[in-house]
Amino acid sequence: MDQDSSNKLVAERQEAEEKEAAEKEAADKKAADEAAAEQQRIDDEAAAEAQRLADEQAAAEEAQRQAEEQQRQQAVPPPAPVVPAPVAPAAPPAAAYYPNCSAARAAGAAPVYAGGPGYGTHLDRDGDGVGCE
Structure with a gap:
């Protein structure tokens, strides 16, 4: 093999290796992007679930507060109206006598x-x- 053919063959191999390296780098980048997108999806789902649970907890606490308030209102009767004390009739004299x-x-x-x-x-x-x- 002559020098020119050898140089050509080396250059072709080098180009093939560079192309293969570029393809591998592109594939790695694509895989990394897909993994990042999947992780983002998982994170979004976890955040949505956490928000749903927080909303449920807040609703349960509000319902409990309302139930306790309703119990308090039912347990405490309204103040009774003020009724004046009855006036006792005048006591008869100590030495009273009634013929009938x-x-x-x-x-x-x-x-x-x-x-x-x-x-x-x-x-x-x-x-x-x-x-x-």
């Missing part, structure tokens, strides 16, 4: 109780200790 139940009622003393002011057996028909009932 009409007089005791007119004085605001009926019914009269045994041992109390104004009680008399003539006012207690059934003898149970309560007159003018």
Whole structure:
């Protein structure tokens, strides 16, 4: 083989090796790009799942808060209206005497109780200790 043919053959081999190296580099770059795209897809899915779980947790916490608030509102009754205390009738005089139940009622003393002011057996028909009932 002459020098010219040998140089040509070496140049062709060198070109083939460079082409092969360039193709390998392109294939490696393509594989790296695909791996990066797949990793990005995985990361995006993980972020979406994390957001979904966070949203569910927030919704559950809000529902719990509302349920607790509703229980609090049901457990605490509204304040009762203020009702004035009843006014007691004036007490009969200590040494009262009522000839009949009409007089005791007119004085605001009926019914009269045994041992109390104004009680008399003539006012207690059934003898149970309560007159003018």
